[in-house]
Amino acid sequence: MIDKLNEYAYGKQLCCMNNDKIADEMFREYGVNRGLRDLNGKGVLTGLTNISLIESFREEDGKRVGIDGELWYRGYNIKRLIDDLGDSEFGFEKIAYLLMFGDMPTNQEKSEFCDILAESRKLPVNFVRDVIMKAPSKDIMNSMTRSILTLASYDDRLNGDTANSIRQCLRLISVFPMFAIYGYHAYNHYENMESMYIHRPHRELSTAENFLRMLRPDKQYTHLEAKVLDIVLLLHMEHGGGNNSTFTTRVVTSSGSDTYSAIAAAMSSLKGPKHGGANIKVMEMIQNIRENVADTGDKEELRAYLEKMLAGEVFDKKGLIYGMGHAIYSVSDPRERVLKSFVEKLANAKDREKDMVLYKNIEEIAPQIIAEKRRIYKGVSPNVDFYSGFVYDILGIPLELYTPLFAIARVIGWSAHRIEELIGMNKIIRPAYLSVMEKKYE
Numbered sequence: 001m002i003d004k005l006n007e008y009a010y011g012k013q014l015c016c017m018n019n020d021k022i023a024d025e026m027f028r029e030y031g032v033n034r035g036l037r038d039l040n041g042k043g044v045l046t047g048l049t050n051i052s053l054i055e056s057f058r059e060e061d062g063k064r065v066g067i068d069g070e071l072w073y074r075g076y077n078i079k080r081l082i083d084d085l086g087d088s089e090f091g092f093e094k095i096a097y098l099l100m101f102g103d104m105p106t107n108q109e110k111s112e113f114c115d116i117l118a119e120s121r122k123l124p125v126n127f128v129r130d131v132i133m134k135a136p137s138k139d140i141m142n143s144m145t146r147s148i149l150t151l152a153s154y155d156d157r158l159n160g161d162t163a164n165s166i167r168q169c170l171r172l173i174s175v176f177p178m179f180a181i182y183g184y185h186a187y188n189h190y191e192n193m194e195s196m197y198i199h200r201p202h203r204e205l206s207t208a209e210n211f212l213r214m215l216r217p218d219k220q221y222t223h224l225e226a227k228v229l230d231i232v233l234l235l236h237m238e239h240g241g242g243n244n245s246t247f248t249t250r251v252v253t254s255s256g257s258d259t260y261s262a263i264a265a266a267m268s269s270l271k272g273p274k275h276g277g278a279n280i281k282v283m284e285m286i287q288n289i290r291e292n293v294a295d296t297g298d299k300e301e302l303r304a305y306l307e308k309m310l311a312g313e314v315f316d317k318k319g320l321i322y323g324m325g326h327a328i329y330s331v332s333d334p335r336e337r338v339l340k341s342f343v344e345k346l347a348n349a350k351d352r353e354k355d356m357v358l359y360k361n362i363e364e365i366a367p368q369i370i371a372e373k374r375r376i377y378k379g380v381s382p383n384v385d386f387y388s389g390f391v392y393d394i395l396g397i398p399l400e401l402y403t404p405l406f407a408i409a410r411v412i413g414w415s416a417h418r419i420e421e422l423i424g425m426n427k428i429i430r431p432a433y434l435s436v437m438e439k440k441y442e
Contacts, residue, residue, distance in 0.1 A: 047250065052073050052074070054071055068331050073098060079338050090207075090208055090209070092230055097113045099237060099238055100416050123151075127147075128198060141407065142271070143187070148172065158258045179404075185198060206230060224349055228395075236335075236388075243275070245270040251429045263411060271403060279323075281323075285322045285323075292305060296361070302361055310369060323385050324381070343356070
C-alpha cells in the first residue's frame with residue numbers, strides 16, 4: 001500500500017507543478033510582497049511588540065544606511081545584559097524572567113522564578129518510557145513536538161486565559177531540555193545501538209548546567225563550558241518577533257488555540273532548514289573545507305577554495321558561504337560579536353586554537369569575496385550561526401541536538417509573544433490572498 005501511495009504521489013507531482021506555479025511578474029503586477037517581504041527584503045509590518053528590538057539601519061537623507069547591529073530585550077541592550085552577568089553568574093533564568101514579564105527581576109523574584117522552574121522540571125509518571133522511548137526518532141524536533149502535544153493530554157486545564165497560559169509556558173520552558181536530551185538518548189540507544197542515560201535534572205543548577213549534566217554519561221562539565229552554553233542560549237532567546245516561528249506562535253495564538261498547540265506549531269516552523277538549521281550547514285561546510293584545503297591556515301589557499309564555493313563549484317554547489325550574511329543585519333550581527341569572545345575562551349581551553357584560526361580567516365575573507373563577486377555593497381558579516389555550531393562541537397553536543405538547543409532558548413521568546421498576543425491584540429490574524437485563478441467556465 002505504501003509503495004502504491006508513493007508511486008501515485010510522485011505521479012501527481014507534475015500536476016501540482018503545472019497548476020500551482022505562480023509567475024514572478026504576477027507578484028509585481030499586483031503589488032504583493034512575496035514572503036511578506038518588500039523588494040529590498042525588509043519585512044512587511046504585521047504587528048506591534050514591546051518585547052524586543054533590532055536595529056541594523058538608520059535613515060540619512062532619505063536613505064537607509066547600515067550600522068552595527070543592536071539587539072534589545074525589553075529595553076535592555078543584549079551586550080550590556082551579558083556584560084552585567086560577569087563570569088560567574090548564569091543568565092538564562094534572569095533573562096527569561098525579563099522577556100516573559102517585562103521587568104528585570106529582583107534577587108527575590110529571580111530566586112522564586114528559579115524555584116518555580118526547578119519544581120516544574122518533572123514529567124508525568126512513565127512519560128519518558130511510554131512517549132519518548134517507544135517511538136525514537138533521529139529528528140529530535142519531531143520527537144519534542146510529539147512530547148509537547150502529548151503533555152497536553154495530562155493537563156486538565158487547556159483554556160487560553162492569560163494566567164493559565166503563563167503556567168503552561170513555564171512548564172514547557174522547564175521540560176524542553178528533558179524532551180530534547182531524553183529524545184536524543186532514546187534515538188542513540190535504539191537506532192545507533194549505544195548506551196542510554198536518563199539523568200534527572202538537579203534543582204539547584206541552571207538550565208545550561210542541567211543540559212550538560214543530563215547529556216553526558218558522567219554528568220560532568222566545567223564552569224566555562226556551562227557559561228558559554230548559557231551565553232548561546234541567551235542570544236537565541238528572542239529576535240524581534242518577525243521571524244517565522246514567532247509569527248507562527250502569534251498566528252496560532254490569535255485563533256484562540258491552546259499553549260501546547262501554539263508552541264508545537266512554532267517547533268514545526270523552527271525545524272525547517274530555512275529557519276533553524278543554519279549552524280548545521282556551517283559545520284558541514286567547515287568539514288568540507290578541512291577535507292579539501294591542505295593548509296587551512298594558508299589564507300590564499302583558503303580564499304581560492306571559498307571562491308570556488310561561492311561560484312557553486314564545490315561543497316553543496318549552491319553558491320553559498322554559510323554563516324555569512326543575515327536578512328536583517330548588514331554591518332554586523334550583535335549576537336555574533338558577543339559570542340565570538342566566549343568562543344575564543346572555550347577554544348583555548350579545549351585546545352581548538354587551530355580551528356579558531358580557520359573560523360577567523362573565513363570571517364575575514366568571505367565578506368571580501370562576497371562583496372567582490374556578488375557586488376553586495378550593503379555589507380556582509382558573519383551571523384550568530386557561524387560560531388554557535390562550533391561551540392556545540394567543542395562541547396561534544398551531537399548534530400541532532402543543534403536545532404533543539406535553538407528551541408530550548410527560543411521557547412522563551414515564543415512564550416513572551418504568546419502572552420503579548422493574548423493581552424494586547426485580541427484579534428485573529430487573517431491575511432488576504434488575491435486569487436489569480438483562471439475561471440474554466442462561467
